[in-house]
Amino acid sequence: MATIVLSLRTGEEMVAKLDQLAEATERDRQYHLKRAVARYLEAEAWHVHSIKEGIADADAGNLSDLESVKAKWVKRAENSAD
Incomplete structure (x- = not known):
């Protein structure tokens, strides 16, 4: 698989933190940046x-009314207080 070079501009503080992390883990900046971007992309x-x-559920009419949602959370809160 071909790799593509990306670049970004960031402040000195972030670079310093990245360098500290790289030194502490004996890994380079690229290793940590790739991991960070991968985690971010997965979460997003x-x-x-x-x-x-x-949205698909809402479009299909699979909705809950506000009162039933409130009742569920009130019941859960009451049960967790025990």
Whole structure:
């Protein structure tokens, strides 16, 4: 698989933290940046997917009325107080 070079501008403080992490783990900046970007993309993809699922549910009419949602949370709060 071909690799593509990306670049970003950031402040000195972030670079210093990245360098400290790299030194402490005996890994280079690139290793940590790739891991950070991968984790971010995974989390954001999950978020976008979940929103799309919610919209599809709403479009299909799979909705809960506000009063039943409130009752559920009140009951849960009462049970957790025990």
